[in-house]
Amino acid sequence: MSKRPNHLDVVQPLPSHRAMWEALVGSITSFVIVIDCDYTILFVNQVEDGDSIEDAIGANALDYVQPEYKERVSQAYDLVFAGNGPTEFEVASWDPAGNPTYYTSRIAPIVEDGRVVAGLITCMNVQQIKDTEASLRADRRALRHLITMLEKERQLVSCEIHDGLSQYLVGAIMLLEAREYQSTENASVPLNDLRESIVLLRKAAAESRRLIQCLRPTMLDEMGIIEAVGSLVSDARRDIPFVEYSHPGSLPRFAPEVETAIFRIVQESLSNINKHSNAHHASVMLEQRGEHDLAVTVVDDGAGFDISTVPDGRFGLESIRQRSRLFHREAFISSSPGKGCRVEVVLPIFPGLLPSASDASSSA
Numbered sequence: 001m002s003k004r005p006n007h008l009d010v011v012q013p014l015p016s017h018r019a020m021w022e023a024l025v026g027s028i029t030s031f032v033i034v035i036d037c038d039y040t041i042l043f044v045n046q047v048e049d050g051d052s053i054e055d056a057i058g059a060n061a062l063d064y065v066q067p068e069y070k071e072r073v074s075q076a077y078d079l080v081f082a083g084n085g086p087t088e089f090e091v092a093s094w095d096p097a098g099n100p101t102y103y104t105s106r107i108a109p110i111v112e113d114g115r116v117v118a119g120l121i122t123c124m125n126v127q128q129i130k131d132t133e134a135s136l137r138a139d140r141r142a143l144r145h146l147i148t149m150l151e152k153e154r155q156l157v158s159c160e161i162h163d164g165l166s167q168y169l170v171g172a173i174m175l176l177e178a179r180e181y182q183s184t185e186n187a188s189v190p191l192n193d194l195r196e197s198i199v200l201l202r203k204a205a206a207e208s209r210r211l212i213q214c215l216r217p218t219m220l221d222e223m224g225i226i227e228a229v230g231s232l233v234s235d236a237r238r239d240i241p242f243v244e245y246s247h248p249g250s251l252p253r254f255a256p257e258v259e260t261a262i263f264r265i266v267q268e269s270l271s272n273i274n275k276h277s278n279a280h281h282a283s284v285m286l287e288q289r290g291e292h293d294l295a296v297t298v299v300d301d302g303a304g305f306d307i308s309t310v311p312d313g314r315f316g317l318e319s320i321r322q323r324s325r326l327f328h329r330e331a332f333i334s335s336s337p338g339k340g341c342r343v344e345v346v347l348p349i350f351p352g353l354l355p356s357a358s359d360a361s362s363s364a
Contacts, residue, residue: 031103031123034110035061037081039074042118048093061121066093073105080109080119091123101127144257144326169205173198225259226251226286229266233284236270240300243270244283251288254349261323261347262286262296265331269298269343272316277302277341289346297344304339320345 025032025045034043039061065073069091076087086108092100103123110118176198220228226247233245273279279302287295324331324345335341
């Protein structure tokens, strides 16, 4: 019977350790430095512009560390040489113009015969990562400012409709209703025309109230988030057979941008259910979690969908995600065909605690 070869029989012997070492240090972009117990540089794979490898070999590694980082780096070296294993630290350098470059470094012990004889340092430039993070933070601040300004514009237009157009419509309805009453005693007045005018004006008044609610719900400013979300639930019950609403008995007033985000997330979720799900039952829940967070959950038993195939032109779910990210949070949206949809967002009650932050009774 022939012997079945194993991997040791067919794999060629590995190259020498030196050959692999040279290939390794030549293939990576990070700095690789070997130092002895006195911090003397024994090896370096590359240097920054203006320096040379020849000058670096034999120099003290701390000579390449900015003064404010020397103590921290020296402590990291000493920990490794004392046998405490790998240690990480961060350092920075500045160019002549004063621009910083940050490096994440890690030093690991080189052990021979049970004794630490040297340290291997890897040093990776993370400035681009930091610049990207700073850019993302700036973009998020700009987006939050834009949404705040848009909400203020909505509020302004809402007030204009309420104080102007709506008042004129209500006044016209009252005059026509008075005229309608007079027409019952004067047959010359075209009663049908008056009634038709009143119907149209009532529709216009109802539409103005709807526009006010969509632009900026006055109830949100006057009574708080529980009542404002309750008004959305009441409106949704006109189209969805059963909508349940659960919430704490009371909630403190949140920062306006948080209340607006909660309102818009619920509004968009219920709108999606009404337009796309053909649901029989939906539920909206506000739940305070700990001292600093409020969970907003909207669930339906509708048709559901494959999230990965949602067309690009559908901005409802994306608007929910983006509103959550303004507060450094993620919206959890789960659905599948025939299984309904669940939207859950946990927002910080106190935005001032960002980025680390953010007895229930129910009514139906």
